[in-house]
Amino acid sequence: MNREDFPMLKEDLIYLDNGATTLKPQCVIDKMTEYYEKYSANAHRGDYDISFKVDQEYEKARELVRKFINAKYKEEVVFTSGATESLNMIASGFFKKYLEPGDEILITQSEHASNVLPWFRLANELQVVVKYIPLDDHHYVTLDNVKKTVTPNTKVIALASITNVIGDERPIKEICEFAHQNNIFVVMDGAQSVPHRKTDVQDLDVDFLAFSGHKMCGPTGIGILYGKKELLEEMEPQNLGGGMNESFDNPREIYLKDLPTRLEAGTPNIAGAIGLGRAVSYLETIGMDKIEAYEKKLRKYAMDKLISIPHLDIINIEADGGIIAFNVNDVFSQDVAYYLNKYKVCVRAGNHCAKILNQETGVSNTLRVSLYFYNTESDIDSLVELLSNKEKIVEEML
Amino acid sequence: MENREILLNHYISSPYKKEIYDQTYTKIETKSDSCIDHLHIFLKKENNKLVDAYFNGEACSIATSSCSILLKNCINKNMEEIKEYIENFERMINDEPYDEEKLQEAIVFKDIVKQGNRVSCAYLPYKGLKKWMNE
Numbered sequence: 001m002n003r004e005d006f007p008m009l010k011e012d013l014i015y016l017d018n019g020a021t022t023l024k025p026q027c028v029i030d031k032m033t034e035y036y037e038k039y040s041a042n043a044h045r046g047d048y049d050i051s052f053k054v055d056q057e058y059e060k061a062r063e064l065v066r067k068f069i070n071a072k073y074k075e076e077v078v079f080t081s082g083a084t085e086s087l088n089m090i091a092s093g094f095f096k097k098y099l100e101p102g103d104e105i106l107i108t109q110s111e112h113a114s115n116v117l118p119w120f121r122l123a124n125e126l127q128v129v130v131k132y133i134p135l136d137d138h139h140y141v142t143l144d145n146v147k148k149t150v151t152p153n154t155k156v157i158a159l160a161s162i163t164n165v166i167g168d169e170r171p172i173k174e175i176c177e178f179a180h181q182n183n184i185f186v187v188m189d190g191a192q193s194v195p196h197r198k199t200d201v202q203d204l205d206v207d208f209l210a211f212s213g214h215k216m217c218g219p220t221g222i223g224i225l226y227g228k229k230e231l232l233e234e235m236e237p238q239n240l241g242g243g244m245n246e247s248f249d250n251p252r253e254i255y256l257k258d259l260p261t262r263l264e265a266g267t268p269n270i271a272g273a274i275g276l277g278r279a280v281s282y283l284e285t286i287g288m289d290k291i292e293a294y295e296k297k298l299r300k301y302a303m304d305k306l307i308s309i310p311h312l313d314i315i316n317i318e319a320d321g322g323i324i325a326f327n328v329n330d331v332f333s334q335d336v337a338y339y340l341n342k343y344k345v346c347v348r349a350g351n352h353c354a355k356i357l358n359q360e361t362g363v364s365n366t367l368r369v370s371l372y373f374y375n376t377e378s379d380i381d382s383l384v385e386l387l388s389n390k391e392k393i394v395e396e397m398l
Numbered sequence: 399m400e401n402r403e404i405l406l407n408h409y410i411s412s413p414y415k416k417e418i419y420d421q422t423y424t425k426i427e428t429k430s431d432s433c434i435d436h437l438h439i440f441l442k443k444e445n446n447k448l449v450d451a452y453f454n455g456e457a458c459s460i461a462t463s464s465c466s467i468l469l470k471n472c473i474n475k476n477m478e479e480i481k482e483y484i485e486n487f488e489r490m491i492n493d494e495p496y497d498e499e500k501l502q503e504a505i506v507f508k509d510i511v512k513q514g515n516r517v518s519c520a521y522l523p524y525k526g527l528k529k530w531m532n533e
Contacts, residue, residue: 334433334458338516350434365434365456398405398459398510 001294002286003374014345014379019164019192019323019370021214024279028217031278032271043270044243044261058270061277062260065224068280069209070200073229075259079273082223083191084114086210087158089225089263090187091118093235094208095156101127104154108133108141110163110357114210115189119158129153138318139163141170147178156185161193165357165368166316167323169193176205185231191215192321195283195372197292201226213272218279222272225263232259239265291373295322298371302380311390315366322371328393333365335397336387342396343386401506404467408503409459412466416452423450428526435461435519439469439526447476453523460507460516465523467503477531484524491517 003009005025015023041051043058059074066077080086095105105119109132116130123130133149136142141159150157157179162169176186188206190199195216201209209226213219227235237244237256244265246255256262283291299322306312306324315325328336333349340347348368351358358364369383387393419425423440430436435457442450451469472480487504489496491511498505511517 332456332458334435338458398402398409 001290001373003376005282006374009374012344014343014382016369016371016375016379016383017346017348018215018372018375019368020348021220022195022217022372023374024219025217025282027282028219028275028278032219032275035271035274040271042267054270057274057277058268061273061280064277064280068199068284069194069224069226070202071226072202076201076226076229076232078225078227078232078260078263079268079276080210080223080225081221081269082212082214083189083210084212084223086208086223086225087114087187087189088118089235089238090158090208090210090227091122093238093263094227094231095185096122096126097234097236099126099128099155102153103128104151105130106133106146106149106154106157107131108135108159108163109359110135110139110166110168111158111160112164112189112191114191115158115160115187128155133157133159138168139166139316140168141175143171143174143178146175150179150182150184154182154184156187158187158189160189160191161199162196162321162323164192164370165323165325165351165366167192167319167321167325167370168316169320172206173204176207180205192323196288196295196321198288207231213276213279216276216279217282218276219272222269222276224276229259232263235263237263237265241265243267286373294373295371296320298322298375298377298380299324301377302369302371302383305380305384306387309384309388312387324369325366326369327366328387328390331390331393331397333367336367336393339393339397340383340386343382345383345386347383404503404506405459405463408463408466408470412462414452414466414469415454415462417454418452423452424530426526426530427455428522428529430461430518430522432515432518433458435522437461437465437523437526439465439523439530441527441530443477447474448472448480449474457522458519460510460519461522464504464507464520465526467506468523468527471502471504472527480527481531484528487521487524491521 006023007026008023039050039053041054043054045051046055062074062077066074071077107119119130122128133141134145159170161172172188179186185207187208190209190211194211207228211224213222244257244262246257248254311329313327313329327333337347337349350365423442426439428437437453437455437457439453451473453465486496486500507520511520
């Protein structure tokens, strides 16, 4: 759907790496260009018209994001550089203060590096423990397994709502309900889910949420940290400097601004934030439910065809997100990716930053096809045709 | 032999690819920044000469065959000769004048290195060998 909105799709390109980043619609590009061409002043300097316009647009973008995830307050929406920075802020800005030696952090082996390493750092710094929730035979997280892994020392559960290699969706709402009954916080890495289905932080009742703009038709270098207001109030800013302080006289007298500005030190990524706001309205116009349904249908269409290719080893026949991870038997994934590239088909090869997932699946590298709403059945047909002839792959990979 | 055949032979049945870890050899890891190629190269030096070498790891056909050809061409050479060999290969990938003959089978990468980021695959084992020589 909506292919005509994307300048990149005017080229002869089959882009199937949407888990890495998405293409940008013209309206987002135009919105950012408009900032650079018509009012490219700094934020928080309302002394003249164009700066006042910046503040208006910047805060409008925040409000658009707030509505998009149904946060209760605008102050709960913090602009960051992306999901990675958001998750680091959550771990080092909030949990570093909160956790005590012996406390447990629960993650899984299918998390992205950005939802593993910030916790590993805390484990080293605070003598807290990172534990893995076991996955079921299909690499899914079940509420039962969460319950079995939780102990009286568990203080936080940090999970991707949809994972970036397996594409499984976690029962976040149920996990939150159980966690909160046991005084456990829940951190949701929404990088692979927020772009693809409706997200309602109040309904889910998550404590923190992180996601990136560039995976949802927005620009790179911008993302969101959502946190419940009372928790963000306790968050230690990781960056101190301009824009976020109220006043300071000496090291003991530093007064910071209110949320969310306190957590956005320095000149923000203004064009990025405004671009993300535009991307959010664009997605809303299409409809998140429609996007989710379309992607599911397209994934099924792809799976029905791919499954009949005998030399493919598909890692995730079942998945909730539009992600398909597979290998061509006896051919290194990267060689297949290079072969597909010759036909302008973009897929990713590798471990996709989920570097401990191989302990779970036994497979260290895969090809990954990740879909978005602008992909078509014709894209899939081309992929299937290229993959169906193994001799051709081996012949042309060199 | 056609270039493709040389590459395939070194990729599929390289005599220098061995799934062992001999602790009497120096182990060098060389890993790509932009893709998943990851090679382990094992080297044995005696009297300023590379007397034996082998490799293993996970890498694409280009990085694997390049490593195999590199080792084949460097075993029994002294450090100065290896340095010269590597510099000659670097001149080829940088589009500078180089000695085709001295590259021997590595000349098969002449066109491949012009294919975007595959140059980093072909060069990966050279990076590893340079690391070893500078240690």
